[in-house]
Amino acid sequence: MKSLSKTALIFGISGQDGSWLAKLLLEKGYTVHGTSRDREASGFSNLTRLDLKERVRLHSTVLNDFRSVVQVIRDVQPAEIYNLAGQSSVGLSFQQPVETLDSVIHGTVNILEAIRFLGLGARFYNASSSECFGNTAVPANETHPFHPRSPYGVGKAAAYWAVANYRESYDLFACSGILFNHESPLRPARYVTQKIIRGAADIAEGKADRLTLGNLSIARDWGWAPEYVDAMWRMLNHATPEDFVIATGRPHRLEEFVALAFEHFGLDWRHHVVVDDALLRPSDISLSVGDPEKAKRLLGWEAETAMPGVVARLLDAEHRARQGFAS
Known part of the structure; x- marks a missing residue:
């Protein structure tokens, strides 16, 4: 297997966070690959809006199809993999709970299992969510208990623990960013x-x-999305794989x-x-409010x-x- 280069693969590149992350990684000199269920049918309007569509390499991948996930990871040979895919609307998850749970949980496990199956040394970032915590009487940090109050939150909590399990069981560099609300015009x-x-x-x-x-x-706890994708990159370039709460704290x-x-x-x-x-x-x-002290202390990241x-x-x-x- 060839050695890893400065190549990143973003599952869910067409969404808000995927597009901002692609922009950040390109600015840092990465070769950026991204996936969509059907690259020919997808409009990739966010990538077009940021003038990025012609600068990234796009692939058709179905996240709940293990063979499809293995194929794109094997073809791209990424050094870093970011999982930002799946149904991302909390409100819609109440109307489509099965689709939401399937896309969030199975997609995450398929990526983890593909990394393990291929014996790839790629670093893996999983997009978790403040929805895992439910109500937060005090600002939630990484040790705060989970009590999700939506199908979306349930799926994200399960995916979070899958990442932790693969990290501990198979010594993968795999981590989750527990992101609180973050917005941009790409929503x-x-x-x-x-x-x-x-x-x-x-x-x-x-x-x-x-x-x-x-x-x-x-x-x-609302923040600015382009700042939050910088935290994702910092997590995968930290010395050890750890989970982080990303928030403003306000x-x-x-x-x-x-x-x-x-x-x-x-x-x-x-x-x-x-x-x-x-x-x-x-x-x-x-x-819902987060405590980003760990990210500030270990990653040097702070919401502006x-x-x-x-x-x-x-x-x-x-x-x-x-x-x-x-x-």
Whole structure:
């Protein structure tokens, strides 16, 4: 088997995090490969938006098909593998629990087993989630107990323990990043942050007069996605494989997020936002905040952008998009 080079393989390269990670790795001189279920049918709009599509090498791979996963890893021979694939919407996971669990758990195990089967010395990063913790009465660190409150959280918790098991059983360099909420203009429109930013802009332009949302009292730890993918890279370039919480450490209520977005346009959100109980989830997390002290201490990573800055950046990107400029 040929020696590993500065090559990275990103499962889920077309998503928000996959696209930002591809950008970061290219800037660092990596050869970047990425996968999609069908590379010919996928639009790769995020890669196109970041002007990256022609700079990465794309492969068709089905994550719940072990043979497909083995083939792409064997062909690419990556030094680093990032698993950012799978159904990523918490809300949608309540409607599609089987698909969510299957994509998150089986995809992760297939990659781990492929690395073991091939005897590859690649370092593996798994995208875990703050959803594993459920409610956090205190900022959650790496030792905080899991109590997921959604099918998505259940799947991420199971995948987290699969990574830990393979690391301990087979001496793989495998780690999980437990990322709290992180946003960018590359989020799909169904995400509440994008819904708020676009809704406020539409109301300011007279295209709408109201925005319908769910529970505004929930509090989240929001950060900026391009900063969070840097933490992923740092984890795989750390001396030892360890799991890390990645967060700002500062929670804000969704109502604050809404107020800042509307305030930007000189609007009082209370005159335009309607709360609809139909949008409430079967179970939800009232408070989610992380403790990133370990990442700061061992990786030298610290979030630079907290929620107010995230809102400002999203608003700027939305303005540029409506003016016809690239993000």
